């Protein structure tokens with residue numbers, strides 16, 4: 001794991017990060033960086049320029065309690081409108097494109113299959129040579145294996161030995177499987193118990209991919225399938241968007257690095273490693289800021305510096321109503337605009353997002369489950385719009401195998417487990433845990449999250465719910 005140190009212009013340095021005398025780390029793209037995080041900040045000390053409770057002119061703060069709540073769908077729409085997709089792209093060797101985002105449609109210059117060829121090991125036959133009653137006996141006048149040029153076969157042949165994938169001579173009408181064939185003792189004659197259908201066991205040129213057709217659309221996140229089809233089409237390079245420059249800043253005077261002794265009142269920082277794990281993707285170039293204490297000036301200078309040269313800035317904590325929740329004030333002090341100030345969402349109500357100059361900003365709430373839900377809904381949406389990704393994650397449907405005593409005034413995301421299948425084939429979902437945006441344990445047994453709609457009466461058993469599974473059966 002390579003980590004590049006990156007000097008933060010505005011933040012003053014307190015302490016050191018491992019052996020690197022900087023408060024900001026660059027985690028290079030294409031490298032899994034959860035371990036980088038741990039190497040980076042091993043001593044448990046977090047950053048502050050000031051004594052706790054320091055304040056400043058920005059204390060003329062907005063009344064966070066009275067900020068308007070925005071519904072999830074409207075907030076997602078506003079995110080889509082806020083973000084400008086990246087327009088910088090470059091060609092990359094195919095083998096280096098896994099997880100990157102395709103910047104333009106890719107066409108195949110050749111048809112796939114390249115030529116008509118045999119789908120089985122057997123015998124290619126000319127149908128008009130098979131007359132009368134079975135068995136049909138034909139002279140074998142050649143052999144083609146995969147890789148052979150079929151033009152070596154005499155054009156007046158009526159039967160040849162052919163192997164799977166071998167190009168088919170023009171005169172051949174069908175291939176009969178080896179299992180349906182009897183050979184003469186000298187192996188010069190093949191006899192068949194039936195006349196095959198025309199074109200049997202032939203794979204035709206272009207039947208998978210016609211020449212010149214689009215094989216991968218712009219905005220695809222390149223996975224195993226794309227690598228395979230691009231290689232089959234003979235492409236050695238693909239054009240991908242440049243990595244998204246993402247900065248991560250956790251705030252909270254109570255935060256300590258796992259492994260460090262825990263002082264009274266302290267907790268371990270779980271949001272940083274959780275978010276680093278989520279952001280450790282090839283299309284992301286992650287800058288990890290050292291977690292900072294709840295101190296206005298430190299937070300402001302860190303935000304100012306990070307917003308300058310990143311596409312997306314994620315912060316954790318400090319979004320709520322207290323006098324030590326500084327993120328909103330720090331963003332305002334940097335002439336940032338909140339497009340959405342709070343969300344009608346549980347957990348995640350204090351989440352807000354907007355723009356600081358050219359940088360999209362998402363302020364995640366500090367509670368760990370709220371930070372996760374906020375990331376999955378909004379940071380992920382921001383990332384996919386910035387990258388110009390074609391497919392945005394959509395929920396599936398599931399059936400509630402539980403009921404709630406009453407409804408809620410916010411759309412609520414709860415961890416759920418699949419416990420069976422409904423008669424119409426939907427996953428039956430059991431709610432796990434008793435709620436609480438500070439709780440992580442229910443997630444460990446969950447198969448995904450379900451959204452409980454805003455309603456007076458609550459969820460009834462067998463209600464249809466939006467279901468966001470964590471994993472699918474085949475991950476590519």
Ligand SMILES: Nc1nc2c(c(=O)[nH]1)N[C@H]1C(S)=C(S)[C@@H](COP(=O)(O)OP(=O)(O)OC[C@H]3O[C@@H](n4cnc5c(N)ncnc54)[C@H](O)[C@@H]3O)O[C@H]1N2
Nearest residue numbers: 250252269270271272317318319320325349365366367370
């Ligand atoms: N009077 C009110 N209080 C709160 C409200 C409210 O509307 N009125 N909203 C609650 C909701 S909802 C949430 S969510 C939290 C959000 O608070 P902040 O975003 O300001 O986050 P903090 O206060 O900094 O921390 C909240 C909680 O999370 C823990 N935390 C913070 N960072 C981390 C981290 N990196 N790793 C693990 N845990 C973390 C922190 O210790 C607190 O327990 O506000 C409610 N309050």
Ligand code: MOO
Nearest residue numbers: 347348349370437
């Ligand atoms: O966002 Mo909060 O999580 O609803 O407790």
